[in-house]
Amino acid sequence: MEETAIDELTRGRESTIRLEQFLRKTLPPEAQGPNTTFAGLIGEILGSFDKALSNLDSEGRRSGALLDRRSENFGGKKTIRSGRKGGYRRRAHPYSCTQQxxxxxxxxxxxxxxxxxxIxxxxxxxxYYRCTYKYDKGCQATRQVQRSEDDPTLYEITYIGEHTCRDLPDSSIIINFDGTAATNNSNQPQKAEYFDEEVISKLVMTGFSSSENLVLQDLMVSMPKVEIASCGSESTSDLQSPCGSFDMEFDEQLFDFDDIYSQFRAYPDFETM
DNA sequence: GGTATTTGACCTTC
DNA sequence: GAAGGTCAAATACC
Structure with a gap:
């Protein structure tokens, strides 16, 4: 049952990547920048898949090896590691977020x-850092911090995985797709100040791997109806970003993937991609 | 004494 | 086999 859900979510995510590839071929370059609606929506959809997969994954671990390892090793004397097999694997998290x-x-x-x-x-x-609540709440978020080679006064911080220890960070950053900082629902001005002072040069989303064929049917099967929004008005629906460290602010607007699919059918090469 | 950091070893991936 | 990611005992700090 759980494996089926993971398979479906994985397929949905792969289809989203293919959709992103398709759009990159069709959209003008100015519509594909890191602060565009296109990049934001793709990141949001991929983030939803990642979050769901992460939750399923953490649920599985929470009931098993993770807690066993904790009780076995904390506070103990040096143990022989002969029986340690596959206790962890290199994190192949397809989505990450890098900030300076x-x-x-x-x-x-x-x-x-x-x-x-x-390195x-x-x-x-x-x-290397992990969330303090890794064991308490099964939070799988980690981050890597490395001093920038170009500017040693800056730190390149890569966030991997999503925080599941709480719904939203207290100091979440709200940014609009046009790149400007905004406030959140509680209208706290310090949020925008925080963004201006701390985020220096870039927010880089990764995880857009290559994949040529677009199978939107997979996406429609795997992806639930989602609430997506676009920028520009005062009505807001804050959606947590895939990074978990900043939010994006939109108008409330509902899209159904049936609608999106009907849009793509207008492209003559869509069915053959 | 409890908690966080350091650091060498271990493990996985490429 | 090299490089990177994680573990966990030892150590430092409060």
């Missing part, structure tokens, strides 16, 4: 450092 900041703290979450590594061909070591 002056400070590594004050992103609204509490982190615990669990490692530091000298080949990099001047500065990389530090």
């Amino acid at each position: 900041r002056k400070k590594t703290t004050d992103d609204g979450y509490t982190w615990r450092k669990y490692g530091q590594k000298v 080949f061909s990099a001047k500065h070591p990389r530090s």
